[in-house]
Structures are given as C-alpha cells and as structure tokens.
Amino acid sequence: MAFTIIDNCIGCGACTRICPSGCITGEKKELHAIDPALCMECGACGRVCPSGSVENLFGQIIQRVKRPQWEKPRFDHKTCMACTICVEACPTGAIALGDPSSKDPHAYPVLGLEKRCIGCGFCAKECPVAAISMAVPAEALPA
Amino acid sequence: MKKGYMGKVLVVDLSTREIREEIIPDTVYKSYLSGMGLGAWMLYNRIPANADPLGPDNMLGFMSGLLTGTGSLFTGRWMVVGKSPLTGTWGEANCGGHFSPAIKRCGVDGIFVTGKSDTPVYLYCDDHVKEIRDAAPLWGKDTVDTENTLLETVNRPNAKVACIGPAGENLSLISGISTDKGRMAARSGLGAVMGAKGLKAVVLAGTKRIVPHNRDEIKRLSQICNRWVQFQPPFIAGPLTAPVGALMRILPTVLTQDGLLYKILLRKWGTVSMNQMSPEMGDAPIKNWKGTSKDWGFSKSYSSNPDVFTKCERVKYHCYSCPLGCGGICLTNGKYQETHKPEYETVLSLGGLCMNQDVDSIFYLNELLNRMGMDSISAGHAAAFAMECFEKGIITTADTDGVELTWGNPKAVEYLIEKMAKREGIGDLLADGVKVAAAKIGNGSDEYAIHAGGQEPGMHDSRNDPGFALHYSVEPAPGRHTNGAGLYYEMYQLWKVAKGIPKIPPMYLKSSKYKTSKRHAEIGAVNSKFMNVINGAGVCMFGSFLGAKRIRIFDWLNAAAGWNLTPEEYLETGARIQTLKQAFNIKQGIEPKANKIKNRALGIPAQPQGANKGRTVDVDAMMADYWEKFGWDPSNGKPSPEMTDHASQAAQNIEPLTEKPREKADGVYHN
Structure with missing residues (x-):
C-alpha cells in the first residue's frame, strides 16, 4: 500500500525534498511518482504539495497545510516509560532523549530537532502507552 | 504485510560481493519463528558439514526478533548466530540496544554474511542502497571510535552500527560484537568470525515501518505489562542486599522466586544489584570456582556494592522498547570518563572470580573490554585461570614481565586484560579462552580451566542451582x-498459562533441589523450549522474568503475526528449534557428551565449606534425561535424521528476490 500522485502534479519537486524515505522520483515540471515498495505513508508529500496532487490510501486528496501549522508530538512524561520506541519510530530523527532530572534518572523523549518533524505521527501511533498526542502548536493556531 | 515480521532476509557473500534478498516462506516463521529460530533454520541448511568457523563457509547471521517494533515491550533484543570458533558448535550471542529495529527497518528479519573479503569492509544498508564499502581506515579502531566515525560518515537519522574492535580483528576466540558504544553480543566468540571475514561493521539506516497484524491488541497487552514494571516500592540500601542473600543461604527452605522482586532490584540498580546477594547465596563462583562464599564475605564484596554503581550513574539506559531501563551510563574518574554501567557478570568475573576488590579497575576494564570488543565473562575467566596457574607455579614472573599474578591484585588483572586486548605476550595465550590456553600451557593446567565445550560459563554457580549445570552442559x-536454570523456571511462571508442565509450590525444601530427579531435566527442557520462543520473538530475558501472566509473550506473538497458537504449541515450536540447533552440532561432527562442564563446577570434589558445602551435581543423569525429553537418543544426545526433515524440505521453497534495490534519483537524502 502506498500514496499516489495524480495528474495534477506540476513537477515542482517539493515532495521529493521532504520525503523521508526518498521514494518519490520525477523530472522537473513533469509528473512525479511514488515507489510503492518504499512509501511509508507519512503524508508529508501531500502536506507540501502546492497543486493538491497526492492521494492517500482511500483516494482522498491530502490537503496542503502551512508548515508551522503541522501537528507536532507532545510528550506526557508522567505516562511515558522512556522506552525509546518513539525515538526509533521517527523517520527523520527529530526526537531525542532529554536530560534526566535529579529526582528521576530516566531520560524522556523531547522534540529535539523540531525543524525536522514532518508531523507524520508515527511516534504517537507506535507509543504503547499513549503518552504522545499530536497537536498543532498553540502559537501557530489562528487567533 | 501485516504480520510483524518482514518476510525476507538479506544474504551477503563477501567473496563474490553479491548481495541479494530472499523471501522466506510464511511456514518457516510459523515453524521456527524469527530471530534465533530463523537463524538456526538458515544456518542448518546453509553451512556445510565440518566448516571452518573462521573460513568463508561459515555464515554469520544478525537477527531481529519477531516482536521487535510491533508495540510490544522488552522486545529490542538482537542476536548473532554462526558456527562458534570457540566451541566448534552452534554459536549464539544476544544483545540489547537499538540495533534490532534497525534490521527490520531495512525490510528484512535478518542479515546473513558468508564468504570472506580480502580487504576490510563494512556493510551499509538503507532503503535504496545495500552495498559493501571499504573499511580500511577503520581497521584497528576500537568499537566506540568505529561507531562514531561511521555515524558521522553516513550521516543518516537513526543510523545504527554493530562492529568489532581490535579483539575481533585479531581473531581472539573470546571476542564479541558491539553496538551502542559498548553493548556487547559477546558470547560464542562470534566477533572473531566477523574479523575472519574482514567485516568490520554493519551500518543500517532503513526507514521501513514494522506493521503487526493487530497493533491495538499488542498495545493493550503492553499496558498490562507496563503497570507491573512501573510498580516500584522504595527499597533497601545497596549493601543490605548482602544479608538478604545470607538469609537465603541459611534458610532450609526455598521461597519460590517471583520475578517482580528481581524487577524492583533491576529498576533500582540494574544487574549489579546481585553483586553482594549472589556470592552470599552461593550463586557466584569465587576464586576461579575453587573459592566459596566465605572467601568473598560482606567485607570483601562491599567494595562492589550496588550503590557504588548507581552513585556515578548519569542517566539510566533503556534498550529499544524497554520500560524498565536496567542499564546506565556512568561517569568515572579513570582513563575513560564515560562508560556503560558494568553488568553483574562483568563485576563478578573481574572481581570475585579474581578476588579483585578494586572497583575502579572494574570500571576501567569494563570500558576497555567493550572498546576492544571482548567478552568480559571469558576474559575474567582467563585472568582467574592465569592467576591459579601462577599460584601453582605453572606460570612465573618470567612469563608476566615481572607482574605478580597474585589473587586480588588489581594491577595483575589489568595487566592480563590489557595484554589480552593487544594479544601480546601472555595475553596472546589467553585471548582464545581458557581451553586453548590450557592446551598450550600444559603441565596439568587443564584442571584450572573452567569451561563447557570450550566456552567459559556465566557467573552463576552450577553447584548452587543444578539447572545451570544442566544448561551449561x-x-x-x-x-x-x-x-x-531452576531459578529462571520459577520466575517464568509458565505453568500459569501452559498445561502439562511442572508446577512449583510457593515454598519447598532446599534439599529437594539437590536430589537426583527426572524433574530437573523436565524443567530444563521447558526452559530451553521457552528460551527458543523468547529468542525467536526477540524478548529480553529480564522482561520474561516478570511471569507469564504479566508479560504475555504468547498473546503478543498471536496478535503480531495473526496466528492462533496455544502456549503449548509455542513450546513445541521451541522444541523444534532446539532439535534443529542440536542437529546443526551433529552435522558439524560435535559429540554432545563432550560439552559437559568441568568437574570443579559440578562439585567434584565437593567444597569443604561455604554456601555450596558438600554439594555435587550428577549432570550425566540429567543430560540423558534431558535428551530423552526432546526425543533424542538418551545415550548420546543425537536427534534422529527424520526429526529435521521438515527444516530441509522448507529450505527448498526459498525464492530469491530478483529485483535490484533502486538507486535514489539524485543520490541525496532530505529531511
């Protein structure tokens, strides 16, 4: 299963630049294609596509969203068990482990490289104890 | 593919430089699981009889677990399999860290390396590129330097490295493979196999997702497990663990162990929690297995009490998907400022086994061994062996550059390990383990070489728990x-979920533990079967100690792969894997009887004092009973050829994947 690019594609290359698995190919100003064997359905291509050309598994067009308004993970450190599943689940290496506190010697995850986050939500999906929620940062919400 | 496993393996031939993916039939996973079971199936079919472990015919497998990455907990173990150069038998090593999910993220369940490269190389895999690269500049570097250099070179998010250090390069038969800057897959000498193949490292940077059949059910079971892990009442101070151990020694009854207690110790201190308790109980071998709990009393073991290790712990270390975090990163004042917290095995093999009370030397040697890529259990045994030879006059100061190898001399332990790491002088003799060293030294030194089939046993005394004697042998x-081990069986609590296996009462007479009985073999057989299931699933043994009702491994497997197997059927799978591993040994010309552990570890002659006073283990009878339990010939431990027909038949259905991995268009990766 994989996402697909439809004929609306203008060949701008925004999707190839953001795709974390490097599965999109195509010449400039020509129709791009997603390699179904490599696509991991993160949806980042659709969120950056200026021409609304990426379809998800259900045939729906993924809406373009301005990058500051992409959902980002929020970590509930009270529920978190520091198991590092989210760190490994992140396809872009955006999640890092924070420093331990004087009371708690375990290192909990933080969004260390926020700019790398593509809002795929794999961290939240893979967290076994639902300690991660995906939300648009408050400062990015319209007033 | 929603099955939890990836359904493919990568086969790399370093001689021809060919890399190909092979599709593994689903029936193989159902019959042998993934992980070590899949490894056993591949190696049984692919390694020719009487192969040279250090030659091109040997195949080395890096395996992930079936449950790795499915949302289950304690399932980040990766395993290395191959024919062991140390024992000539089936070789296996098991390690934590974050390498296991990295294998699956490359779209395969295991990476098998065969052949031999003339020049040093490393293997690089990601979603697009799978290639053998030059490692000449890395040859000679220690494991931490190698890992740092490779991570910098490939510059990919979440790249993971497994590599060997100079010990593996020098073909030391007690060398291992390191990941995460010093977590070791140390046993069976498989680092030397990598060294012999010229393979310095494996670097993985795939991004494929691991999709189980029913992630919600797995998460539900994980949450049950996590609740038990997070239950952590305040516990006594470190040095007070010693009287607890002493009490367990004195009591005439055994209180059946609940793994929850051990979990509490692990979460607070890690495995070092047993540093004082184990010697008091008689569980830790002292002074090259000839000492007793009296030789390593409170005052001597105090220097390595658990609090010493947590005091300098900067942060707890969690392996992938581990809610417990028994590891730690410690800061020290020695030559190396940062090191992984030494494990119990390391502390006792470099400490009690050599009578060494200097904990600073243990911190230093732990990091040195990790960096050199050497097994600390075997290295500690080799040092203790040398010390006993020195005591008996077989080795003299003329052999040791004037260093006195007296018991408890930290400078002597440091000298020996440093020499072994560099393979210089006496270290060259010892770097292949005690069996090889004793054969070279002669003069009756064989009596002081404690090993089973060539491999030095772990720091758990078989005279205290006859189960260890059985499994070592x-x-x-x-x-x-x-x-x-008998102790492990108590903690697994398998009788709560599986029918037809022995049940342990909450309390029983200690004397019954040392009576010859068929029950030992019965329990041992279930242990081996269950361990094969664990190793197929990639589960951590410490996690499984929580008890079968608290950590639902069988249910996780069903939810991940979409199967509907019962615990009894999984134990049958475990038996099938064990038979295959034994058949591997028979194919390689091994006589199972020859692997019996040395007499000293069996209490022949019995110790005159201490916790294990007067105890002798009749392991011959236990071995015959154990073989019978698997349906093998009880006189020699050989399975009949028909028992492995299934494995050979399934091997004929393998399809090589012909399509080549596609190159990325612009050769650049973006984030």
Whole structure:
C-alpha cells in the first residue's frame, strides 16, 4: 500500500525534498511518482504539495497545510516509560532523549530537532502507552 | 504485510560481493519463528558439514526478533548466530540496544554474511542502497571510535552500527560484537568470525515501518505489562542486599522466586544489584570456582556494592522498547570518563572470580573490554585461570614481565586484560579462552580451566542451582547462562498459562533441589523450549522474568503475526528449534557428551565449606534425561535424521528476490 500522485502534479519537486524515505522520483515540471515498495505513508508529500496532487490510501486528496501549522508530538512524561520506541519510530530523527532530572534518572523523549518533524505521527501511533498526542502548536493556531 | 515480521532476509557473500534478498516462506516463521529460530533454520541448511568457523563457509547471521517494533515491550533484543570458533558448535550471542529495529527497518528479519573479503569492509544498508564499502581506515579502531566515525560518515537519522574492535580483528576466540558504544553480543566468540571475514561493521539506516497484524491488541497487552514494571516500592540500601542473600543461604527452605522482586532490584540498580546477594547465596563462583562464599564475605564484596554503581550513574539506559531501563551510563574518574554501567557478570568475573576488590579497575576494564570488543565473562575467566596457574607455579614472573599474578591484585588483572586486548605476550595465550590456553600451557593446567565445550560459563554457580549445570552442559551453545536454570523456571511462571508442565509450590525444601530427579531435566527442557520462543520473538530475558501472566509473550506473538497458537504449541515450536540447533552440532561432527562442564563446577570434589558445602551435581543423569525429553537418543544426545526433515524440505521453497534495490534519483537524502 502506498500514496499516489495524480495528474495534477506540476513537477515542482517539493515532495521529493521532504520525503523521508526518498521514494518519490520525477523530472522537473513533469509528473512525479511514488515507489510503492518504499512509501511509508507519512503524508508529508501531500502536506507540501502546492497543486493538491497526492492521494492517500482511500483516494482522498491530502490537503496542503502551512508548515508551522503541522501537528507536532507532545510528550506526557508522567505516562511515558522512556522506552525509546518513539525515538526509533521517527523517520527523520527529530526526537531525542532529554536530560534526566535529579529526582528521576530516566531520560524522556523531547522534540529535539523540531525543524525536522514532518508531523507524520508515527511516534504517537507506535507509543504503547499513549503518552504522545499530536497537536498543532498553540502559537501557530489562528487567533 | 501485516504480520510483524518482514518476510525476507538479506544474504551477503563477501567473496563474490553479491548481495541479494530472499523471501522466506510464511511456514518457516510459523515453524521456527524469527530471530534465533530463523537463524538456526538458515544456518542448518546453509553451512556445510565440518566448516571452518573462521573460513568463508561459515555464515554469520544478525537477527531481529519477531516482536521487535510491533508495540510490544522488552522486545529490542538482537542476536548473532554462526558456527562458534570457540566451541566448534552452534554459536549464539544476544544483545540489547537499538540495533534490532534497525534490521527490520531495512525490510528484512535478518542479515546473513558468508564468504570472506580480502580487504576490510563494512556493510551499509538503507532503503535504496545495500552495498559493501571499504573499511580500511577503520581497521584497528576500537568499537566506540568505529561507531562514531561511521555515524558521522553516513550521516543518516537513526543510523545504527554493530562492529568489532581490535579483539575481533585479531581473531581472539573470546571476542564479541558491539553496538551502542559498548553493548556487547559477546558470547560464542562470534566477533572473531566477523574479523575472519574482514567485516568490520554493519551500518543500517532503513526507514521501513514494522506493521503487526493487530497493533491495538499488542498495545493493550503492553499496558498490562507496563503497570507491573512501573510498580516500584522504595527499597533497601545497596549493601543490605548482602544479608538478604545470607538469609537465603541459611534458610532450609526455598521461597519460590517471583520475578517482580528481581524487577524492583533491576529498576533500582540494574544487574549489579546481585553483586553482594549472589556470592552470599552461593550463586557466584569465587576464586576461579575453587573459592566459596566465605572467601568473598560482606567485607570483601562491599567494595562492589550496588550503590557504588548507581552513585556515578548519569542517566539510566533503556534498550529499544524497554520500560524498565536496567542499564546506565556512568561517569568515572579513570582513563575513560564515560562508560556503560558494568553488568553483574562483568563485576563478578573481574572481581570475585579474581578476588579483585578494586572497583575502579572494574570500571576501567569494563570500558576497555567493550572498546576492544571482548567478552568480559571469558576474559575474567582467563585472568582467574592465569592467576591459579601462577599460584601453582605453572606460570612465573618470567612469563608476566615481572607482574605478580597474585589473587586480588588489581594491577595483575589489568595487566592480563590489557595484554589480552593487544594479544601480546601472555595475553596472546589467553585471548582464545581458557581451553586453548590450557592446551598450550600444559603441565596439568587443564584442571584450572573452567569451561563447557570450550566456552567459559556465566557467573552463576552450577553447584548452587543444578539447572545451570544442566544448561551449561547440554545446550547446543554450551557454557551460556541465559538459556535456563531452576531459578529462571520459577520466575517464568509458565505453568500459569501452559498445561502439562511442572508446577512449583510457593515454598519447598532446599534439599529437594539437590536430589537426583527426572524433574530437573523436565524443567530444563521447558526452559530451553521457552528460551527458543523468547529468542525467536526477540524478548529480553529480564522482561520474561516478570511471569507469564504479566508479560504475555504468547498473546503478543498471536496478535503480531495473526496466528492462533496455544502456549503449548509455542513450546513445541521451541522444541523444534532446539532439535534443529542440536542437529546443526551433529552435522558439524560435535559429540554432545563432550560439552559437559568441568568437574570443579559440578562439585567434584565437593567444597569443604561455604554456601555450596558438600554439594555435587550428577549432570550425566540429567543430560540423558534431558535428551530423552526432546526425543533424542538418551545415550548420546543425537536427534534422529527424520526429526529435521521438515527444516530441509522448507529450505527448498526459498525464492530469491530478483529485483535490484533502486538507486535514489539524485543520490541525496532530505529531511
């Protein structure tokens, strides 16, 4: 299963630049294609596509969203068990482990490289104890 | 593919430089699981009889677990399998860290390396590129330097490295493979196999997702497990663990162990929590297995009490998907400022086994061994062996550059390990383990070489728990302490979920533990079967100690792969894997009887004092009973050829994947 690019594609290359698995190919100003064997359905291509050309598994067009308004993970450190599943689940290496506190010697995850986050939500999906929620940062919400 | 496993393996031939993916039939996973089971199936079919472990015919497998990455907990173990150069038998090593999910993220369940490269190379895999690269500039570097250099070179998010250090390069038969800057897959000498193949490292940077059949059900079971892990009442101070151990020694009854207690110790201190308790109980071998709990009393073991290790712990270390975090990163004042917290095995093998009370030397040697890529259990045994030879006059100061190898001399332990790491002088003799060293030294030194089939046993005394004697002697990879023991069986609590296996009462007479009985073999067989299921699933043994009702491994497997197997059927799978590993040994010309652990570890002659006073283990009878339990010939431990027909038949259905991995268009990766 994989996402697909439809004929609306203008060949701008925004999707190839953001795709974390490097599965999109195509010449400039020509129709791009997603390699179904490599696509991991993160949806980042659709969120950056200026021409609304990426379809998800259900045939729906993924809406373009301005990058500051992409959902980002929020970590509930009270529920978190520091198991590092989210760190490994992140396809872009955006999640890092924070420093331990004087009371708690375990290192909990933080969004260390926020700019790398593509809002795929794999961290939240893979967290076994639902300690991660995906939300648009408050400062990015319209007033 | 929603099955939890990836359904493919990568096969790399370093001689021809060919890399190909092979599709593994689903029936193989159902019959042998993934992980070590899949490894056993591949190696049984692919390694020719009487192969040279250090030659091109040997195949080395890096395996992930079936449950790795499915949302289950304690399932980040990766395993290395191959023919062991140390024992000549089936070789296996098991390690935590974050390498296991990295294997699956490359779209395969295991990476098998065969052949031999003339020049040093490393293997690089990601979603697009799978290639053998030059490692000449890395040859000679220690494991931490190698890992740092490779991570910098490939510059990919979440790249993971497994590599060997100078010990593996020098073909030391007690060398291992390191990941995460010093977590070691140390046993069976498989680092030397990598060294012999010229393979310095494996670097993985795939991004494929691991999709189980029913992630919600797995998460539900994980949450049950996590609730038990997070239950952590305040506990006594470190040095007070010693009287607890002493009490367990004195009591005439055994209180059946609940793994929850051990979990509490692990979460607070890690495995070092047993540093004082184990010697008091009689569980830790002292002074090259000839000492007793009296030689390593409170005052001597105090220097390595658990609090010493947590005091300098900067942060707890969690392996992938581990809610417990028994590891730690410690800061020290020695030569190396940062090191992984030494494990119990390391502390006792470099400490009590050599009578060494200097904990600073243990911190230093732990990091040195990790960097050199050497097994600390075997290295500690080799040092203790040398010390006993020195005591008996077989080795003199003329052999040791004037260093006095007296018991408890930290400078002597440091000298020996440093020499072994560099393979210089006496270290060259010892770097292949005690069996090889004794054969070279002669003069009756064989009596002081404690090993089973060539491999030095773990730091758990077989005179205290006869289960260890059985597993050290009878496992296809002899001398390993993590395959089973009476104590482990108590903690697994398998009788709560599976029918037809022995039940342990909450309390029983200690004397019954040392009576010859068929029950030992019965329990041992279940232990081995269950351990094969664990190793197929990639589960951590410490996690499984929580008890079968608290950590639902069988249910996780069903939810991940979409199967509907019962615990009894999974144990049958475990038996099938064990038979295959044993058949591997028979194919390689191994006589199972020859792997019996040395007499001293069996209490022949019995110790005159201490916790294990007067105890002798009749392991011959236990071995015969154990073989019978698997349906093998009880007189020699050989399975009949028909028992492995299934494995050979399934091997004929393998399809090589012909399509080549596609190159990325612009050769650049973006984030």
